[in-house]
Amino acid sequence: MNSPLIQGYEVVIGFETHTQLTTQSKIFSRASIAFGSEANTQACAVDLALPGTLPVMNRQAVERAIEFGLAVGAHVSPSSVFARKNYFYPDLPKGYQISQFEIPVVQGGEVEFFLGQEKKVVRLVRAHLEEDAGKSLHEDFVDQSGIDLNRAGTPLLEIVTEPDMRSSAEAVAYAKELHKIVTWIGICDGNMQEGSFRCDANVSIRRPGEPLGTRREIKNLNSFKFMQQAIDFEVLWQIEQLEEGHKIIQSTVLFNPETGETKAMRTKEDSADYRYFPDPDLPALIIEQAWVDHVRSNMAELPRAMAARFVKDYGIPEYDAITLTQTQAMSHYFEQVAKISGQAKMASNWVMGELSRRLNAAHLGFEACPLDALTLAAMLSRISDATLSNNAAKVVLEELWAKPLEGQTPLSLVDSVIELKGLKQINDTKALEQIIDTVLAANADQIEQIKAGKDKAFNALIGQVMKASQGKANPKDVNDLMRSKIAAL
Amino acid sequence: MPLTSQEIQKIASLAKLDLSSGQEEKMLQQINAFFEIVEQIKSVDTSSIAPLSHPLATVQEVSLRLRDDQVSETNQRELNQKSAPKLGKGLFLVPKVIES
């Protein structure tokens, strides 16, 4: 593994990601987990830890864990144990969090992604089920905090990696890939603003070849931008400490987006003794192989497998395949277009390029794309049969965007737009030659320069031809014809 | 093994209990007396025994029951907060939590 060194130090990063699972009710109670309700209106007796209340496990949360385990090639433990993590905090009503300690539900697994052109693999240690805590609000109260327990009991899957990452960029790429996986398989809505996907980064540095350095944990990173900033700052800070002869003390730190700095928390969580022990209110969770098999058979094709299939079946580059499998909707859209038009690479370019741009600007996903896949496929087939140039296609796209079919077939719709806009490409070489002759004649003084190799002049003449043809000339033909005519002069 | 005063203080801190020095003395005495009885468990050979967490696990399969993912709790905030020590705008109020 070649790690980029910073001032001679190797950076070692491991992540713990808390993902809120897509269930209706909480992990141990029947209150709703919907976001944004008025304070404490979704905190029932069990969530409030009222005396005499007991936890009862939500099947769907377990199924989500199984789905995740299968998605990352992990081992789903046939028997796992819930344990109490004991500490005092106002947003933790029972004074302990029900989590999993020694025997988690998912063990092992890995996440593959690209960092630039390089393929990376980050190994997972485990993923376990636990309950989320409530929230503390500080703004409205003087010297006091207000506790809202609506979120207490929301099911979480905590995903822990080995310290395999070697740069902040790699860490962010991992986080993005993990985000893609969990949203792809539908176990998490991935809404980072609402706190559905929260990362803690464990960062340490060392000289290459030395044992692992002491790590500090940056908590609650809920944006990819902040993740990178925070880790970068932390690394430089740690280097500075070591260079000045100080030791790094294991601690929990928070990133301040305003100052761009990480700072150790004053609460002594580091010296906390959580006194884990198996929760006597919850017998062991048994997951039969039949259940795992059933989940596996119902799972949608996973992004990695789909990407590999795209490369194999459609001959597109791996990079394209990875990009196209960002979301299920995007991949389905691409595949539809590729199949119908028979133009996989072209489909890939348009989907990754123009369509993604437009959808991002409109804050839409491919499931809500205003341009129907079949219509795009039709348009692509007109490009491939040279009716439409690429440039002209962009104009057609604008016209087709959000245009209903109204009883026409996609192809006839496309053709009608081409007709309407008069964008039909001029493929007739005779007509082209006429335009070229005209342009050459008007620029006779350029010809010698072009022959001498001046490309800029050549391109200028091409431009004039395209302009004269109102963009409808087939650029390739123009190019070829221009070259041969000049050569003959 | 007898506990020291320092250990007692640490445990009290974990359990969020204050012990005055008089109480600490008494607590230390009583806990250490208690632990003299407890020490005898150390000499029991349990090398071939699995821990028992649910009493009936010795006679039947005891596994976690799973419930359907249904929301059935309605908003009972007022009732649930009837015994709350301090409230403000529907929130439980505590001294400010410092987090930096």
Add this chain to the structure above:
Amino acid sequence: MQELHNMSLQGLALAIKNRTVSARETSEHFLARAKAHASLKPALNPLQTADHLTPATTSCGAFVSFNEEFTLNLADQSDQRISKGQARSLEGVPIAHKDIFVTRDFPTTAGSKMLEGYCSPFDATVVSLLQQEGMINLGKLNCDEFAMGSSNENSAWGPVKNPWDVSRVAGGSSGGSAAAVALRLCPAATGTDTGGSIRQPASFCGVTGIKPTYGRASRYGMIAYASSLDQAGPMAQSAEDCALLLSAMCGPDLDRDSTSLDVPKEDFSRHLNDSIQGLRIGLPKEFFSDGLHADVRTCIDLALDEFKALGAQLVPIELPKTELSIPVYYILAPAEASSNLSRFDGVKFGFRAKAYKDLDDLYRKTRTEGFGEEVKKRIMIGTYVLSHGYYDAYYLQAQKIRRMISNDFQEAFKTCDVIAGPVTPQVAWKLGEQINDPVANYLADIFTLPASLAGLPAMSIPCGFGASSMPVGLQMIGNYFQESKLLNAAHQFQLSTDWHKKALRGTT
């Protein structure tokens, strides 16, 4: 007709159903008796319309709270049902609940300042089940704080005095329940048993009590002390009465309690009248050791003779790990308790200290002022045994020995049907005598702890009087799910003896 307070549950139910007496009259009768025994330190009761009750000097301190309006309303409703011919099995029969069960219509304190005035928004499952049979809730009964104790001297609302000798303890932690039944303040009471807290006070107060197989009765709404040990159970004048109550209280609560067993509801009365000819009663040699006081031993021996006369066979057995049950229990129970009690932090409900300077101080002051000494001690022990570095040596080791203790019983049950012996080594001690020697208290639990650790059903039945004319109880332990066999044996014993009918002066 007998006095209402000397009637059996069936007798009462019948009298009420036949309208010989109304449910209202019955409740008024018992309320008047109960109110004379309110707790010696009154607890705040926001649901009580009348002023705080000042306890009579002759009060034994059994009842912590009342809600007369609610009780009489419920009684009136029972009378209405009866007039429509819709009587349920125990329609109109009063019952009182140990203050460890949460109730909507009465405060629940668990004997602690930490929960003074606490109003639960829901009823414990066990309370609901009994109410569904038509029983009328009379009030909440005093208990050791958070069910921790063997004398009921650890309550914030004052001790419960033993009705047979008010200078002595009633036993714990269900002292209020035992005393109330002994004084016939109510025909039945609920209790909880974690390490003997039904059996021991039943024994000290001369009443009958039973703890079912772990997991038979729902723990939902039962304020948790030690989750893997706590069980709810009835206390009444006889095994026959206990059988009726237990049948109502037990049953799966699959939606709310993950440790509730999925075994069907049972009629525990169905075998009461079976002959016990040939019943093999195992006598553990460890239960008849030097620690057992002679006066208690005498009563037990006489009781066993009675069983022989009824056709039972006495079989010597061994429960070698008996002594280890003390350290094992006093590691596991405090460990679980230390965690279960963390929710009492002054944030969401219950007591909060008046003065504190920051969050940490809020926690510390609230918990230091809110909890009593015994509770704090057990929290300390529990926190210690779970702490880093000690978990394996203490907690894990204790869980392993727990299995060994359970195995001992299974081995013993190969040669006997039920196990019998004393409940405690001695009769009730004097108030204040053992409060400063908690270790002695712990050691006195030696006979009740093993069945608790194994999760086996066990009961105590009055079998005589020992030193200072104090009641002595006989303990009977059954194998898993064998409650009806235990009750059968107890009932047959009670048919040919009358210890359980010995009434206190002033109760007939």
